[in-house]
Amino acid sequence: MSQRKADGMELTSDALVNSLLALGAAALLATLWLWPRLARQRPLPVIGRIGLMTVTQVSVLAVMALSVNNSFGFYTSWDDLLNPGGAKLALTSNENHHGGAPASDGLIQPSNEGGMEGVTDLPKGPPEEVGKIESVQVSGKETGLSDQMFVYLPPEYFDPKLAMVRFPVLLAISGFPGTSLNLMKDLPVPQTSWELRKAGKMAPAIIVMARPTVAPPRNTECVDVPGGARTESWFAKDVPDALRATYRVSRSASSWGVLGFSTGGSCAMRLAMRYPEVFASGVGMHGDFKVAEDQFTGGSLFGGDKGLADQSDLNWRLQHLPAPNLSLMVMNSRTEGGFPETLKFVELARRVSETNPQFKVESLYLDDGGHNFESWTRELPAALEWMSARLAWN
Incomplete structure (x- = not known):
């Protein structure tokens, strides 16, 4: 059936989930590789460790949230999520x-x-x-x-x-x-x-x-x-x-x-x-x-x-x-x-x-x-x- 294609990074798209999975995997690998170099207690290494852990955890949580949303359909688009009270369309x-x-x-x-x-x-x-x-x-x-x-x-x-x-x-x-x-x-x-x-x-x-x-x-x-x-x-x-x-x-x-x-x-x-x-x-x-x-x-x-x-x-x-x-x-x-x-x-x-x-x-x-x-x-x-x-x- 003929159909209109949606953008690749729509909220419910597989591309978004896969991108976040890739980001999480990359962050995890980067953490394992850089952790010995960031083991010192100076401010910059501490900030680096916090940053790597944050990126990894946020990526994992985002993938879980998207998967739940895609299964239950709480939100169908970015606008639905970010602007639920947005302006209505023209009523003609x-x-x-x-x-x-x-x-x-x-x-x-x-x-x-x-x-x-x-x-x-x-x-x-x-x-x-x-x-x-x-x-x-x-x-x-x-x-x-x-x-x-x-x-x-x-x-x-x-x-x-x-x-x-x-x-x-x-x-x-x-x-x-x-x-x-x-x-x-x-x-x-x-x-x-x-x-x-x-x-x-x-x-x-x-x-x-x-x-x-x-x-x-x-x-x-x-x-x-x-x-x-x-x-x-x-x-x-x-x-x-x-x-x-x-x-x-x-x-x-x-x-x-x-x-x-x-x-x-x-x-x-x-x-x-x-x-x-x-x-x-x-x-x-x-x-x-x-x-x-x-x-x-x-x-x-x-x-x-x-x-x-x-x-x-x-x-x-x-x-x-x-x-x-x-x-x-x-x-x-x-x-x-x-x-x-x-x-x-x-x-x-x-x-x-x-x-x-x-x-x-x-x-x-x-x-x-x-x-x-x-x-x-x-x-x-x-x-x-x-x-x-x-x-x-x-």
């Missing part, structure tokens, strides 16, 4: 009917962030043959939030015969504290989509890959935090508006779906249940059914307001509110700790669907597997194939 609209890089004055702007250059198994070829993945910065009018995402445009998007066609959209959300890169590097969403397309099991769709943590480091669980980040409005309002203003995407909810794993799975089910007028289908892979209260959320995201918490509790919604016009797929492993809660929700959802045919729920369970990328990768082909069958062309 742009309609781009021809594909390619979005215009620089739109809600979606080109970005060199994300670490896409480290993904080596994307199909190679021109956009009209294998599609294209763009790294973009998305800005929201409603919330003022801004974040990096990847947008996969299928080959058909570049077909002149389809120049006036609007495409269905799948929003894929990673787990916490992951990044959009997890949806290519660890869970191969566009790669699997491409294989399903070649096998005739998936129709063309635009895939948007995002992380749930728009306001790090707190896990906001894709909800609007009173007095804080409005992550739910970001995904339900700002992101669809920005995509419609930039790409040829359908405006009908029947053509929009949301999928996620772990925290992203919780987000996907909650967004679909709360906003069926935006997302008419959703897939939750190993997600929860109510908003967590733990060290990552900093306790109650709703400030202890039970009414707000209930609105985001999927079991409560099924018991107290009208059933939504929605197709929902719930995935999990029979050996995962949260599996009993999954069974409880699916049983309740099926009882509701018996008297509310507009609400459809299905489930798919692995016989074994944990809360990890190996399990989610096994589930991904079925999840994408199921979603594709429900994304309407209109």
Whole structure:
């Protein structure tokens, strides 16, 4: 797939880690070689010993910190690390009917962030043959939030015969504290989509890959935090508006779906249940059914307001509110700790669907597997194939 290359020394790049490893090794060798010469107690030898030890230890600590960051995705770029409260991008609209890089004055702007250059198994070829993945910065009018995402445009998007066609959209959300890169590097969403397309099991769709943590480091669980980040409005309002203003995407909810794993799975089910007028289908892979209260959320995201918490509790919604016009797929492993809660929700959802045919729920369970990328990768082909069958062309 055609893609934009990022700079070699991006925060998440292997080149930076390798450079620091080389620096640390060089500092260690220099220490071993120079130590006898610096053994005297004069000021300059003492300063030299301190300097060599400092360089060695800082290099080792930096490599460890980068490795942890690259694994968990706390920060995706230097700007994300050094300037988290930086100026937002220009909030003007742009309609781009021809594909390619979005215009620089739109809600979606080109970005060199994300670490896409480290993904080596994307199909190679021109956009009209294998599609294209763009790294973009998305800005929201409603919330003022801004974040990096990847947008996969299928080959058909570049077909002149389809120049006036609007495409269905799948929003894929990673787990916490992951990044959009997890949806290519660890869970191969566009790669699997491409294989399903070649096998005739998936129709063309635009895939948007995002992380749930728009306001790090707190896990906001894709909800609007009173007095804080409005992550739910970001995904339900700002992101669809920005995509419609930039790409040829359908405006009908029947053509929009949301999928996620772990925290992203919780987000996907909650967004679909709360906003069926935006997302008419959703897939939750190993997600929860109510908003967590733990060290990552900093306790109650709703400030202890039970009414707000209930609105985001999927079991409560099924018991107290009208059933939504929605197709929902719930995935999990029979050996995962949260599996009993999954069974409880699916049983309740099926009882509701018996008297509310507009609400459809299905489930798919692995016989074994944990809360990890190996399990989610096994589930991904079925999840994408199921979603594709429900994304309407209109």
